[in-house]
Amino acid sequence: MTTTSNPLFTGLMARLDLNETQAADYLGVPIFTLRKWVNGTRTPSASVIRLLDVLGMVEAMNPALHDSFLPNRKS
Numbered sequence: 001m002t003t004t005s006n007p008l009f010t011g012l013m014a015r016l017d018l019n020e021t022q023a024a025d026y027l028g029v030p031i032f033t034l035r036k037w038v039n040g041t042r043t044p045s046a047s048v049i050r051l052l053d054v055l056g057m058v059e060a061m062n063p064a065l066h067d068s069f070l071p072n073r074k075s
Contacts, residue, residue: 005038005039005040006037006038006039006040008044008049008052009023009034009037009038010038012052013038016070018070018071020034020035020038022070022071025071026069026070026071027048027051029048055069
């Protein structure tokens with residue numbers, strides 16, 4: 001079975017500079033679920049797609065509020 005990465009999630013992770021653990025925390029899902037979405041073995045539900053749309057709108061309209069949703073990024 002050939003899988004491809006999902007640009008919706010890889011783009012989100014790159015844009016927000018999140019690793020897998022941080023991205024899973026941001027979306028409120030187990031890391032295993034995120035990995036399946038990223039590698040294309042599972043398709044996210046319509047509610048997840050809508051959540052990404054809403055988070056994108058919040059990011060554009062109120063970046064400070066959106067930043068409060070991001071997991072702590074400790075170096």
